[in-house]
Amino acid sequence: MTVQMAISTRVSAAVEARTNWMAEQDLQEPLRTAGTVIHIAQGREIFAEGDDTDVFYKVVSGVVRACKFLNDGRRQIEAFHVAGDLFGLELDEERLMSAEAVSDCILVCYRRRIVETLARKDQTISRQLFQYAMQNMVSAQAHCLLLGRRGAAEKVAAFLLGWAKQSANKRVLHLAMTRQDIADYLGLTIETVSRSLTQLERDKVIALPSTREVKILNSDVLEDLAA
Amino acid sequence: MTVQMAISTRVSAAVEARTNWMAEQDLQEPLRTAGTVIHIAQGREIFAEGDDTDVFYKVVSGVVRACKFLNDGRRQIEAFHVAGDLFGLELDEERLMSAEAVSDCILVCYRRRIVETLARKDQTISRQLFQYAMQNMVSAQAHCLLLGRRGAAEKVAAFLLGWAKQSANKRVLHLAMTRQDIADYLGLTIETVSRSLTQLERDKVIALPSTREVKILNSDVLEDLAA
DNA sequence: ACCCCGGCTTGATCGACATCAACGCGCACC
DNA sequence: GGTGCGCGTTGATGTCGATCAAGCCGGGGT
Numbered sequence: 001m002t003v004q005m006a007i008s009t010r011v012s013a014a015v016e017a018r019t020n021w022m023a024e025q026d027l028q029e030p031l032r033t034a035g036t037v038i039h040i041a042q043g044r045e046i047f048a049e050g051d052d053t054d055v056f057y058k059v060v061s062g063v064v065r066a067c068k069f070l071n072d073g074r075r076q077i078e079a080f081h082v083a084g085d086l087f088g089l090e091l092d093e094e095r096l097m098s099a100e101a102v103s104d105c106i107l108v109c110y111r112r113r114i115v116e117t118l119a120r121k122d123q124t125i126s127r128q129l130f131q132y133a134m135q136n137m138v139s140a141q142a143h144c145l146l147l148g149r150r151g152a153a154e155k156v157a158a159f160l161l162g163w164a165k166q167s168a169n170k171r172v173l174h175l176a177m178t179r180q181d182i183a184d185y186l187g188l189t190i191e192t193v194s195r196s197l198t199q200l201e202r203d204k205v206i207a208l209p210s211t212r213e214v215k216i217l218n219s220d221v222l223e224d225l226a227a
Numbered sequence: 228m229t230v231q232m233a234i235s236t237r238v239s240a241a242v243e244a245r246t247n248w249m250a251e252q253d254l255q256e257p258l259r260t261a262g263t264v265i266h267i268a269q270g271r272e273i274f275a276e277g278d279d280t281d282v283f284y285k286v287v288s289g290v291v292r293a294c295k296f297l298n299d300g301r302r303q304i305e306a307f308h309v310a311g312d313l314f315g316l317e318l319d320e321e322r323l324m325s326a327e328a329v330s331d332c333i334l335v336c337y338r339r340r341i342v343e344t345l346a347r348k349d350q351t352i353s354r355q356l357f358q359y360a361m362q363n364m365v366s367a368q369a370h371c372l373l374l375g376r377r378g379a380a381e382k383v384a385a386f387l388l389g390w391a392k393q394s395a396n397k398r399v400l401h402l403a404m405t406r407q408d409i410a411d412y413l414g415l416t417i418e419t420v421s422r423s424l425t426q427l428e429r430d431k432v433i434a435l436p437s438t439r440e441v442k443i444l445n446s447d448v449l450e451d452l453a454a
Numbered sequence: 455a456c457c458c459c460g461g462c463t464t465g466a467t468c469g470a471c472a473t474c475a476a477c478g479c480g481c482a483c484c
Numbered sequence: 485g486g487t488g489c490g491c492g493t494t495g496a497t498g499t500c501g502a503t504c505a506a507g508c509c510g511g512g513g514t
């Protein structure tokens with residue numbers, strides 16, 4: 001195998017710097033020597049629909065958006081991945097989603113075949129992969145409810161709460177993504193996202209010290225909206 | 228274990244009567260002795276949000292809807308499950324979805340702990356569970372794109388094609404579900420679903436011999452709409 | 455310091471889908 | 485064979501979010 005200790009050591013070091021995440025160390029442990037570290041610049045594509053599925057990734061730092069496109073360019077962002085999240089694992093040969101770096105990112109890249117081989121021997125790895133799939137399934141299903149049955153204000157409120165859950169500081173959020181990204185995540189337009197945010201600000205539910213920072217003043221109202 | 232041969236034999240017999248489905252026999256084989264057969268009448272609840280996750284199911288015959296609700300009663304149907312589909316497997320103790328019988332159903336009910344035990348010894352079972360999760364993830368993600376970024380006509384077209392894929396006869400479909408079910412699956416209202424269908428009929432894309440039957444006259448147009 | 459440009463906000467108007475309302479149809483049940 | 489009722493269709497109107505358009509703000513480059 002082409003996996004060197006030098007690289008995997010750097011992985012560990014980089015990983016220490018991340019914000020904590022539930023199943024992180026569970027998955028980290030058995031795979032420590034199976035991945036290589038890569039850096040991706042803001043805005044860069046990590047993979048595209050139709051690409052080979054020979055590798056998948058884990059976020060060490062930064063934010064990644066996973067998305068799908070229609071022919072005419074309409075985009076749906078399925079998820080924002082943050083430190084600790086796995087992404088890019090698929091069943092078939094061809095990718096059904098693309099992924100791009102919302103901010104500068106450090107990722108660990110795993111060769112799928114190698115991990116599959118490891119999983120065949122190591123129950124903890126296969127268990128982790130199963131949990132990865134189940135968690136993504138659950139969040140995609142929650143996302144369906146959001147997209148199908150909620151109004152604009154509710155969507156934005158739910159997004160803010162969801163992002164807060166992924167963030168270290170739960171009171172003041174840093175939005176790594178643009179309004180367009182948020183809109184494409186929520187099935188809205190940038191204008192509607194913007195208006196919803198300013199409305200929440202007028203209602204003293206949030207404050208917007210800068211366009212990319214959101215201070216949550218009244219999380220109860222947000223919870224109600226997203227309920 | 229409380230699993231009798233008599234019952235599992237009946238399972239096999241019933242399963243033979245189902246329409247064929249990809250991974251069906253793969254999963255059937257190792258689990259044959261682990262499930263019990265149950266019958267559910269049309270409209271009946273199979274489980275609800277918040278219930279215990281001690282069992283999961285496979286559809287032998289009939290159609291099941293898996294859905295989520297908001298406090299105010301708004302409903303989002305995540306999927307329609309047909310013969311061969313697994314459903315109701317979750318990671319946590321409490322269910323995040325509910326399931327109801329769209330038509331009279333025959334199901335196989337598996338005890339989760341037993342299957343988990345089997346999966347620990349049998350790679351093929353754990354592999355099947357992984358594929359279950361991955362497939363549900365993929366279809367939920369496709370559903371997100373549908374809900375977030377498509378118009379009413381496109382949604383209905385996509386639904387018809389999707390349902391055709393799950394049906395034996397790909398030219399004339401029998402809709403087991405009501406317009407309300409379709410609407411809640413697509414994030415629309417019954418009126419909009421109805422109007423979209425009659426519009427497709429006017430355009431000679433489909434025929435509607437009865438309210439629950441759809442004959443596909445021009446699948447190319449449908450594919451274009453759903454593209 | 456200036457400009458430039460991409461991202462964001464705000465306002466005016468439009469349009470797709472929701473809502474409200476009425477009716478039709480098939481079917482089970484007396 | 486009525487009658488009631490659930491389900492579906494159709495029409496009129498309303499509304500939320502999209503679209504179109506203009507201007508603002510802030511950061512980077514020269």
